Amino acid sequence: MLTPSAHTDTFCRDNLPPEADWPEFVVDLPELSYPDRLNCASALLDTAVTRLGRDRMCLATGDETWTYGDLLDRANQIAHVLTTDFGLIPGNRVLLRSPSTPWLVACWFGVVKAGGVVVTTMPLLRAAELSKLIELTRPAVALCDSRLLDELSAADPSLMVVPVGGAAAGDLTVRTSTKSVVYQDVETAADDVVLLAPTSGTTGVPKVTMHFHRDVLAITDTFSAQVVAPRPDDVFTGTPPLAFTFGLGALVIFPLRVGASVVLLEKFDPDALVDAVEKFSVTVLFTAPTAYRALLARADLDRLASLRRCVSAGEHLPEFVFTRFLERTGIKLVDGIGATELLHVFVSAADDDIRPGATGRAVPGFRVELQDDDGRPVPDGTPGRLAVKGPTGCRYLADPRQHTYVRNGWNLTGDTCTRDADGYFWYHARNDDMIVSAGYNIGPAEVEGALDRHPDVVECGVIGIPDDARGTIVHAAVVLRAGVAGDAGKVQELQDFVKHTVAPYKYPRSVEFVDSLPRNPSGKLQRSKIAERWGAAE
Template sequence: MMLTPSAHKDTFCRDNLPPEADWPDLVFDLAGLNYPDRLNCASALLDATVAVHGRARPCLHTESETWTYGDLLDRANQIAHVLTDDYGLVPGNRVLLRAPNTPWLVACWFGVVKAGGVVVTTMPLLRAPELTKLIELTRPALALCDHRLLDELSAADTALPIASVGGPGDDDLIRRAAAKPVAYTDVRTGADDVVLLAPTSGTTGMPKVAMHFHRDVLAIADTFSAHVLRPHGADVFIGTPPLAFTFGLGGLVTFPLSVGASVVLLERPDPDALVAAIEKFSVTVLFTAPTAYKSLIKRDDPERLKSLRRCVSAGEHLPEAVFDRFHERTGLQIINGLGGTELLHVFISAADDDIRAGSTGRVVPGFRAEIQDDDGNPVPDGTPGRLAVQGPTGCRYLADSRQRQYVRNGWNMTGDTYTRDADGYFWYHARSDDMIVSAGYNIGAPEVEAVLDQHPDVVESAVIGVPDEDRGMIVHAAVVLRPGVAGDAAKARELQDFAKSTAAPYKYPRSIEFVDSLPRNPSGKLQRFKVRENWGTR
C-alpha cells in the first residue's frame, strides 16, 4: 500500500517500519474503515466526543475523584503544551509512559498523541534491566513517570530525561501543566503515522515492539467494539489490565471514549477492589482475564455484580467450565475474545446469542481468519492447524527480523493452534510456540531463562509453561545448578526471589525442578518439548 505523507519531523518510526513486502495484507472492506489521510486519533476520540456530548459528561472515575470529558481535554492539552514548549517535543519523538492506571496516565497518553508524539507503553512492574532494553529499542526523547515508580526507571542504564508526574517538586509535570493554556491545536498527523509502540514478549530475551498507526487505534473501535461489544454512552467501564497492555488501552480508553462512556480506573485491581468498584459505580462493562473470572466465581457475593451487562475475557483461553459457572452464578455470558499486541486488539469473538460455550467465537467483522497447515495451506474444517488472521490492523515489528516469522504469505500467524467448525466457530487447542500465557500475561520462556541464568549458582535453565487450574498456565523451570550446590526447597525459593527482583514479578517460575542436564539436539539447541514430556510423566 502507499503510505500517506508523514507529519513526523523525527522519522525514526517510519524509518524502522519493516519493508512493506513483509507486512501482512490489510483488509478495509468493512464500512467505516476508510479514514482520511490526515488523522489524529486523540482528536477523534477526545475532542470529537466533547463536541458531541459536551464537557460536563463524566469520563474518568477513581475512588476519590471524577474527571469530566472537559477536565481530561483541558489537562491533555496542557500536557501537550508542556511537551512542546518546555521539552521541545517534535512530531515523531517517542515518549515513554510509566504509571499505574490513573487519570493522569490517560491525560499523558492524549497529551503525547495530540502533540504528534509516539507513545511507548510500559508496564508498571517492569524492572530496570527490562526498561533499559525497551529504551535502547525505542529511543524515546523523554519519559513521563509516576513519582512512585521513579526508582526502577532512574536505575535503568540510560540517560533518558525523566519528568515526574504527581511528585512534590516545582518542576513536576502536573504543576507545569497547570500554568499552561487549556487550548491546543492538535498536530495533523497522517492516518498511517505511527502513534504507538507496544512491547510484546518475544521468543528470545529481546522484546518485540509492535508499531501501530493512528487509524489502527480507531479501527479496533470500529470493528470489535462497534460490532461485538456494542457499548453506548451510558455505560461505565472497568477492567484489570494495565493501560500498557493493548487489551487495556482498548477496553479502558478507546472503546469507552469512542461512544462517550465513562471508565473506573483501578491502580491495584485485586478482586476485593474490583467488586467494590463495580458495586459503587454501577459498572456495566468489565474487561479482564479468565483468572479474574475464576476468582469472582469463588466469591459468595455475586449479587454485587448485578449492574454488569457486558463481561469481556481475553489474554488467555477461557475454559468452558469457567464460562458455565460464571453464567450460573450471575446470569451473564462472558464475551470470549482472542486478540494480540501485533493486531492491537480482539479479532475473534462472539456475544449474546452468537456465543457457543468453549469456543473463542467467530471472526470479528472487518477481519478474516483461516486455519493453515505447516506449509501455509488452508485445512478442512475440523482439522487442527495454525491460526492465520488478516484485517485492518496487522503486525509491524520495529526493526526486527522476527517480522518474517509472524507474517507469512500476507497472513498474521498468531502462534495458536485452532480448529474451525462448519459454522465458522474457532476452537482453541494450544499455543504453538514457546509463549507462556499465565493469568493473561504473555511471558517468553527465554526471557525467564535469561534471568535465572544470571544467578551465580545456575549453570543453565529451561523454562516451559505447565497447566494450572487458576492461572491457565504457570512458569516452570528446569534448572542445572553448579556442582556442590544443593537443589532443595530453600534454593528454589531463593531463585524465585531472585527472578522477582530482576524481572517483572509475574514472570517468576512458580514451579522449579533441579536436573543434572538439559536435553539438546546435536547442534546444541535446547529441546523444550522434551522438558515438557519429562514434566508430563511426573
C-alpha cells in the same frame, strides 16, 4: 503506499519493516475507511467533547472523578508542556510509566495530540528490562509516576524524566497548571506511527509493535463496535494495565469512542474490583479468566448486578468458568483471542452467538483461517495455525522476526485451533505449548479444563516435560483448595479423573502440587516459568 508524514523526527518511518514484509491489510467494512490526515486523539477525545459536552463524566477512581472537559484540558496542557518545556517535535517518542490513573490517560492523549509516539511500559518492569526498551525506541522524554522513578533512572540516567503526580516544582502536574487549555492538535497522517507497544510474552530482546493512528480507530470499529457494542451510558472498568494494548483498548479507546465513562483500578484486587462495580454501577468489565475464577470463589456476586457485558481475554477461557459465571450471574462471558501485533481482539462472539467452549468466530472486519506448516488451509475439524488478515497487522520495529510472524500476507499469531463447520474457532494451545507425546498432539488448555472440573483443584498449569520413553509427557502443576493433602493418592485421583473426562492418553503422567502459579501482570499463565524447573523447552 504511505501518505506524506507529519513527523519531523523520521525514526518510526525509518524503522518500519519494508512494505513487502507487511501483512495484507483488508478493509471489509465501510467504516474502516479513514481520511489521510488523522490524529486519533482528536478523533476520540475532542470529538466526544464536541458531541456530548465537557461536563460528562469520563474517568473515576476511588478518590477523584474527571469529566471529559477535565481530560481534554489536561491533555492539551501536557501537549504544551512537552512542546514548549521539552522541545518535543512530531515523531519524537515519549515513554510512559505509570499504573492506571487519570494522569496516565491524560499523558497518552497529550503525547498523541502533540504528534508524538507513545512508548508503553509496564509499571512492574525493572531497570534491565526498561533499558532494552529505551535502547530500541530511543525516547526523547519519559513521563513517569512519581512513585516509580527509581528503576527508570537506573535504566538510563541520561533520559529526560518528568515525574507525574508529586508535589515537586518540576512535576508534570505542577508544570501544567500554568499552561493554556487550548491546543491545536498536530495533523498527523492516518498512517503515521502513534504507538510502540512491546509484546507481553517476549524474553531476551523485546519485540516492539508499531501501530498507526488509523489502527487505533480500527479496533473500535471492529471488535468494540461489532462485538462489545458499548453505549454512551456505559461505565467501564477492568484489570488489564493500560500499558497492554488489551487494557488501552478496553479502558480508554473503546469507551471514549462512544462517550462512555471509565473506573480505573491501579492493580487487580477482587475486593477492590467488586467494590468499584457496586459503587459506580459498572456495566462493562474487561479482565482475564483468572479474575473471573477469583470472582466465582466469592459469595457476594449479587453486588455485580449492574454488569451487562463481561469480556475475557489474555488466555483461554475454560468452559466451566463460562458456565458457572452464567449460572451465578446470568451473564454470558465474551471470550476473545487477540494479539499485540494486531492491537486487539480478532476472534470473538457475544450474546446468543456464543458457543460455550469456543473462542468465537472471526470479528467482522477480519479474515481468519487455519493453516498447516506450509501455509495451506486445513479442513474444518483439523488443528492448524491461526492466520489472520484485517485492518490491523504486524509491523515490528526493526526486527527480523517480522518474517516469522507474517507469511504470504497472513499474520501467524502463534495459536493452534480447530474450526468447526459453523466457523467457530476452538482453542488448543500456543504453537510452542502444544505437547506431542508418543505421537499424540495434546493441547494444554484441554487438560487444564479437565483438571479444573475436579472439586479440589483451585487452578492448574499444564506443560510438556522430557521423557525418555515417550519423548514428552504431560505435566500438571496444581493448586489444591485449602486443607486438601497433595499426596500420591491425590495424584492418582486426579489422573483417573482426567482419564474419565477426556481421551485417556491426555492425562498428566506427572503431577506436582504448588502454592501458586506464575502469571504476568495481566493474569496470563506463564508456562515457561513452570517449564524452567523441569528443563523443558517452551
